[in-house]
Amino acid sequence: MRLRLSDYFQTLSEDLRRDWQLYLLLAPMMIWFLVFLYKPMHGLQIAFKDFSIFRGIEASPWVGFEHFGALFADAMFIRAFWNTITISFLGLIFAFPVPILLALMFNEVQNALAKRWAQTIVYLPHFISVVIVAGIVINFLSPSTGIVNTVLGWFGIAPIYFLTQPEWFRPVFIGSSIWKEAGFDSIVYLAAIAGVSPTLYESARVDGASRWQMVWRITLPCILPTIIIMLIIRIGNLVEVGFEYIILLYRPSTYQTADVVSTFIYRTGLQGTQYDLATAAGLFNAVIAFVLVYTANRISRKVSSTSLW
Amino acid sequence: MSASNLYTRGDRIFGYANAFLLALFVLSTLYPFIYVLAASVSSGAAVTSGRVVLWPVDVTLAAYQRVLSDRMFWISYGNTFIYTFGGTAMSLAIMIPGAYALSRKRLRGRTMFNLLIAFTLWFNAGMIPFFLNMRDLGLLDSRFGIIIGFACNAFNVILLRNFFEAVPKSFEEAAKMDGASELQLLWKVFIPLSKPAIVTVALFCIVSRWNGYFWAMVLLRGEEKIPLQVYLKRIIVDLNSNDEFASSLLTAEYSFETITAAIMVASIIPVLIIYPYAQKYFSKGILLGGVKE
Numbered sequence: 001m002r003l004r005l006s007d008y009f010q011t012l013s014e015d016l017r018r019d020w021q022l023y024l025l026l027a028p029m030m031i032w033f034l035v036f037l038y039k040p041m042h043g044l045q046i047a048f049k050d051f052s053i054f055r056g057i058e059a060s061p062w063v064g065f066e067h068f069g070a071l072f073a074d075a076m077f078i079r080a081f082w083n084t085i086t087i088s089f090l091g092l093i094f095a096f097p098v099p100i101l102l103a104l105m106f107n108e109v110q111n112a113l114a115k116r117w118a119q120t121i122v123y124l125p126h127f128i129s130v131v132i133v134a135g136i137v138i139n140f141l142s143p144s145t146g147i148v149n150t151v152l153g154w155f156g157i158a159p160i161y162f163l164t165q166p167e168w169f170r171p172v173f174i175g176s177s178i179w180k181e182a183g184f185d186s187i188v189y190l191a192a193i194a195g196v197s198p199t200l201y202e203s204a205r206v207d208g209a210s211r212w213q214m215v216w217r218i219t220l221p222c223i224l225p226t227i228i229i230m231l232i233i234r235i236g237n238l239v240e241v242g243f244e245y246i247i248l249l250y251r252p253s254t255y256q257t258a259d260v261v262s263t264f265i266y267r268t269g270l271q272g273t274q275y276d277l278a279t280a281a282g283l284f285n286a287v288i289a290f291v292l293v294y295t296a297n298r299i300s301r302k303v304s305s306t307s308l309w
Numbered sequence: 310m311s312a313s314n315l316y317t318r319g320d321r322i323f324g325y326a327n328a329f330l331l332a333l334f335v336l337s338t339l340y341p342f343i344y345v346l347a348a349s350v351s352s353g354a355a356v357t358s359g360r361v362v363l364w365p366v367d368v369t370l371a372a373y374q375r376v377l378s379d380r381m382f383w384i385s386y387g388n389t390f391i392y393t394f395g396g397t398a399m400s401l402a403i404m405i406p407g408a409y410a411l412s413r414k415r416l417r418g419r420t421m422f423n424l425l426i427a428f429t430l431w432f433n434a435g436m437i438p439f440f441l442n443m444r445d446l447g448l449l450d451s452r453f454g455i456i457i458g459f460a461c462n463a464f465n466v467i468l469l470r471n472f473f474e475a476v477p478k479s480f481e482e483a484a485k486m487d488g489a490s491e492l493q494l495l496w497k498v499f500i501p502l503s504k505p506a507i508v509t510v511a512l513f514c515i516v517s518r519w520n521g522y523f524w525a526m527v528l529l530r531g532e533e534k535i536p537l538q539v540y541l542k543r544i545i546v547d548l549n550s551n552d553e554f555a556s557s558l559l560t561a562e563y564s565f566e567t568i569t570a571a572i573m574v575a576s577i578i579p580v581l582i583i584y585p586y587a588q589k590y591f592s593k594g595i596l597l598g599g600v601k602e
Binding site for chain 1: 316317319320323324327328330331332334335337338339341342344345348356357358359362402403404406407408409410411413415416417422425426429431432433434435436437438439440441442446457458460461466490491492495516519520521522523527538541542545546564566569570573576577580584587588
């Protein structure tokens with residue numbers, strides 16, 4: 001069938017006339033997305049240009065992949081990239097299981113009041129800003145006055161300089177991230193547990209199953225799809241780490257283990273004004289992130305027949 | 310049959326072990342808050358000599374007096390209120406009408422608009438192009454820039470849209486019979502019916518505005534415009550390594566530690582006030598937005 005242009009415009013103008021109010025309501029939001037999220041995508045071209053802030057984006061000359069070449073030759077960028085992956089993987093191993101465990105444990109608490117109070121407390125750190133969390137961490141770990149070193153002192157252990165020694169950065173970062181987010185992240189698993197049919201437990205009880213067996217054989221398998229979806233989301237976000245928090249916690253002496261791609265971009269771009277190089281680093285990261293998220297969604301569609309969006 | 314009869318001895322031990330481990334986690338979550346509170350009302354000497362562990366020692370409000378007499382504390386606190394409430398109002402004013410329009414199935418181009426929004430979940434231009442764009446728009450060092458620049462995000466739009474889509478058709482038809490305009494329909498039918506979703510989004514906005522520091526730190530130059538979190542960051546993080554400043558705050562009454570503890574408490578209090586409401590809606594809202602889409 002041949003598409004007739006005049007018909008197309010005919011129906012279009014009818015639709016516009018009928019729904020002009022809706023388009024008016026929609027316009028501010030779409031304009032916002034175009035101006036604040038799509039217009040910067042046009043600015044991504046400076047990753048391929050010798051950008052000068054005085055010349056502007058358009059007038060800066062093209063340099064091809066020069067910045068990418070410079071990045072891959074830059075030991076600091078390579079280090080930042082591997083740090084990103086390493087910190088993400090460590091988070092996957094140590095932080096990812098904690099909310100699942102918490103949800104399983106909450107579910108086994110019989111006293112409803114105690115359960116509600118416990119949940120209220122562990123959700124709370126999620127609502128606290130990273131600046132405060134960093135403040136608490138710095139305060140607690142201070143070698144001279146911090147409570148952690150004070151307690152270590154009771155056992156005759158010499159003060160540890162947690163925040164200036166590279167080998168301590170990752171444990172401190174991941175540990176405090178668990179403190180901040182594990183409780184809140186358990187919500188999604190608790191919701192999955194709430195959806196488990198009570199008849200499963202009743203028949204297991206008739207068969208004489210212990211509580212431990214019920215957790216292991218009923219609750220856990222029933223929430224496995226949720227766990228898999230969360231795992232896929234997590235892997236999709238492998239190149240994203242909480243850089244706003246890292247910026248507060250790292251210092252030059254710990255860059256070796258703490259500097260990630262986003263903090264590298266922040267330092268070279270926003271502090272060092274090498275905008276083009278930093279944009280190239282950001283684009284590299286964004287492309288990897290996009291591929292990971294896209295693949296994650298494809299896999300999720302296969303394994304759970306529910307795509308993420 | 311009472312519950313205890315159902316359980317064997319092994320089950321009861323399991324229950325106790327579970328309660329014990331969970332209590333341990335809960336207490337370690339709570340402890341930093343208690344410590345900071347105790348430190349903020351203790352004397353500087355007691356804190357620096359490590360005598361404050363759980364309870365306040367040599368109780369004094371000197372640290373609070375010092376903080377509350379600081380001009381910058383009040384300016385930044387006021388700015389945070391402006392950004393939090395201005396920003397949240399702006400977010401709702403843009404996203405509610407937009408999400409409503411997208412929820413109407415008959416809207417031509419709906420698929421394309423939805424895709425444009427969802428795409429930003431997977432890909433964004435990143436820190437530097439966003440910064441340069443704000444610069445080109447003349448929004449550096451601008452209060453309005455902070456308010457408008459972060460007004461929308463795809464997640465919240467999708468959450469609202471899903472909720473509007475679930476409003477039963479009958480409500481809409483009744484209002485249409487009375488010849489209501491789209492704006493009246495939104496205002497009189499959809500907004501009242503979607504209160505849980507709107508409150509959830511509002512709370513998301515409030516919390517992220519109250520706690521955000523990064524872009525405020527990057528975009529704002531003027532001292533008079535910085536929000537509380539940037540002020541906190543300067544004192545807690547930047548000045549912590551500055552021994553001269555830290556020791557200038559060291560008196561018998563208060564110390565660097567008690568001052569920072571007092572500022573932290575002052576900035577957490579508003580969060581604690583809205584927290585009960587937040588808790589009620591957040592768990593619902595997350596499931597609303599996450600699972601359906």
